[in-house]
Amino acid sequence: MGRVGVLLLNLGGPDKLEDVGPFLYNLFSDPEIIRLPFRWMQKPLAWLIATRRTKTSQANYKYIGGGSPLRRITEEQGEALKAQLGDLGKEANIYVGMRYWHPYTEEAIAQLTQDNIDKLVILPLYPQFSISTSGSSFRLLEQLWQQNPKLQRLEYTVIPSWYKQPGYLQAMAELIKEQLNQFPHPDGVHIFFSAHGVPKSYVEEAGDPYQQEIEECTQLIMQTLNRPNPHVLAYQSRVGPVEWLQPYTEDALKELGAQGVKDLVVVPISFVSEHIETLQEIDIEYREIAEEAGIHNFRRAAAPNTHPVFIQALADLVIDSLTKPNLKLSQVTQMKKKVKMYPQERWEWGLTTSAEVWNGRIAMLGFIALIIELITGQGLLHLIGLL
Ligand SMILES: C=CC1=C(C)c2cc3[nH]c(cc4nc(cc5[nH]c(cc1n2)c(C)c5CCC(=O)O)C(CCC(=O)O)=C4C)c(C)c3C=C
Numbered sequence: 001m002g003r004v005g006v007l008l009l010n011l012g013g014p015d016k017l018e019d020v021g022p023f024l025y026n027l028f029s030d031p032e033i034i035r036l037p038f039r040w041m042q043k044p045l046a047w048l049i050a051t052r053r054t055k056t057s058q059a060n061y062k063y064i065g066g067g068s069p070l071r072r073i074t075e076e077q078g079e080a081l082k083a084q085l086g087d088l089g090k091e092a093n094i095y096v097g098m099r100y101w102h103p104y105t106e107e108a109i110a111q112l113t114q115d116n117i118d119k120l121v122i123l124p125l126y127p128q129f130s131i132s133t134s135g136s137s138f139r140l141l142e143q144l145w146q147q148n149p150k151l152q153r154l155e156y157t158v159i160p161s162w163y164k165q166p167g168y169l170q171a172m173a174e175l176i177k178e179q180l181n182q183f184p185h186p187d188g189v190h191i192f193f194s195a196h197g198v199p200k201s202y203v204e205e206a207g208d209p210y211q212q213e214i215e216e217c218t219q220l221i222m223q224t225l226n227r228p229n230p231h232v233l234a235y236q237s238r239v240g241p242v243e244w245l246q247p248y249t250e251d252a253l254k255e256l257g258a259q260g261v262k263d264l265v266v267v268p269i270s271f272v273s274e275h276i277e278t279l280q281e282i283d284i285e286y287r288e289i290a291e292e293a294g295i296h297n298f299r300r301a302a303a304p305n306t307h308p309v310f311i312q313a314l315a316d317l318v319i320d321s322l323t324k325p326n327l328k329l330s331q332v333t334q335m336k337k338k339v340k341m342y343p344q345e346r347w348e349w350g351l352t353t354s355a356e357v358w359n360g361r362i363a364m365l366g367f368i369a370l371i372i373e374l375i376t377g378q379g380l381l382h383l384i385g386l387l
């Protein structure tokens, strides 16, 4: 085989404070992030939520130096992966495609279609699959493929999720050990896995395998670690009024504190780079909650970033994928069993579960419209310029 291209997919983050508003607008404009019954509502609501959230979010980014480190770290991971593949005798071009900020996925695709690549490996930098992360990027790629005959001629394969990859598990175990070994009695320390949350309906209604993959992944990391420590799993970063996967990280921390736990290592589990939710949310907000709950010895495992064992794991994933039959974007959701990307369900008349869900959503929308009118003094149609 000739030259390989590897497309690393990631979320993206604002490079500077002025980028926060437009970044949030891009994020909330994605129907895989906020699922609404009517497509036309997406952009006005995205604008409204982004506008209302920008100040708080900017304050958080200020704490971590005025922008997200995600682009820098992802590019460093790309360079390290290229070097590792080169050492293994496999020359590769690496492309970074972000979903909500620069370098956008579209920019990466424009670049790779100009280069002479014989085969492309699509590798999301999310170990576990979620509709809201890898699913959203795969859906965007499917659209780009449909629009571009040049892409249709390119041979490619997708790696849908890779939380079982032994090198990744090994890297996570090493990062946890580094922290455990700082304690005088390492075996008694609680290990606290904190995964990024998603709304509960993603799992229960739309069939997102995310929760199952997260749970299995924590078990596999504990087996790889092979230490007797007690461990818990909780979900962080909830946004909005709906119920997300539980237990929530803040509640689980308080509960451990109430049980008398003093020594804790927090392990961010759904993302492989440092970002706002490790550097600000865990290191500042959750640390404070833990301290107040009496957990005085609070440490956090670093994200894998460019840890050599992790980079080797990425290289192994790429090389393995080249020896297997190609997996198409359209096959991924089938592989992930019955994942329902947006729009979620086919309509059926009658008192079906689907009808109940939609009734609830329409009632919620009415409620949101009322709240908007109370806050802004204008109706939703005024706000979006229709009246
Ligand atoms: C596996 C990881 C992630 C999942 C699952 C996920 C789902 C998800 N996220 C939001 C809302 C926001 N996410 C934001 C930032 C953000 N999210 C992830 C990862 C996952 N999101 C990362 C790595 C980042 C940070 C990027 C960076 O700048 O470093 C934000 C913006 C930050 C903020 O204002 O708090 C929001 C908002 C939803 C609603 C969702 C599932 C539906």
Ligand SMILES: [Fe+2]
Pocket (backbone or CB within 6 Å): 196, 237
């Ligand atoms: Fe997020």
